Amino acid sequence: MTEDARDEVDLLVAAWRAERPDLDVEPLQVLSRVSRLAKHLDRARRAAFAEHDLEPWEFDVLTALRRAGKPYELSPGALLRATLVTSGTMTNRIDRLAQAGLVRRRPDPEDRRGVLVSLTETGLARVDAAFDDLLRRERELLSGLGPADQRTLASLLRTLLTPFDSPL
Template sequence: MDAEDHVAAIQADWRRERPDLDPSPQGVIGRLHRVALALTDRLIEVYARFDLTEPEFDLLATLRRAGAPYERPAGELAAHTMVTTGGLTKRVDRLAARGLVDRRIEPGDGRRRMVRLTPEGLALIDDAITQHLANEHRLLDELGADDARTLEPILTRWLRILDAD
């Protein structure tokens, strides 16, 4: 059963069981949720080629986007990756153990911890982001350029609304 049929079947079940309710939002939200899950599955396949989890990829990519010297303060890195500082510490520990990042104390401010890509981490994330973006292009190509262009501003507006809450 494909995603469209599955969601339509759920809606039909609710219409039958609770005719007093309108399950029409499930047509968009249910499908969008299923699309997000399917996309995540296809995205993490690429991360796995580099022995990275999704959060680890995100952390390395956030450091890479910072530009040379490819570092950010730990607190800023936590905010960019939407994780607690405790969660960040665990991720940084794992990546440091693999030689992909290192930590240092900011000169002049002993409280400020910096996380930086190592040369090995830079090489890995450059390879990973190249494959990741190729994968995203492939996924969007399946949708078609016109639909992707139509969908982007709709999703941008909806995220803005949801983030305002």
């Protein structure tokens, strides 16, 4: 038995056991920690991006374009699929990024309904610098685990994620 409370989730689980002894709350041991870690990661991201005057949502759009490779150009539709936001949100984001001079919008020459969004020079430089910074912080966050443990963790998480992959 692991009876000593080591982190806040252990305390949370202990509180539930006291109040609802009829329930098996083991799933919380994994999933509450996933949620909490994600929250801390969000803060680290926000901090890393703030150094480069970027909001997390800006970074998300810019990295999608960056990953696409030269000429760093995608349609709004492709961007919203990459970032999992709605079309209204994406329109709003592109508007603000264009106004900030980080992306450019131009009509799609092949489809008159369509638009193509591409990184500007500034946008490219900004996202590259921010990504570098983010990786530095992520490495720091993982520094408690050795390489072997990190691989184990990645592999277990992948198992949980595979059911979600193709659908949606």
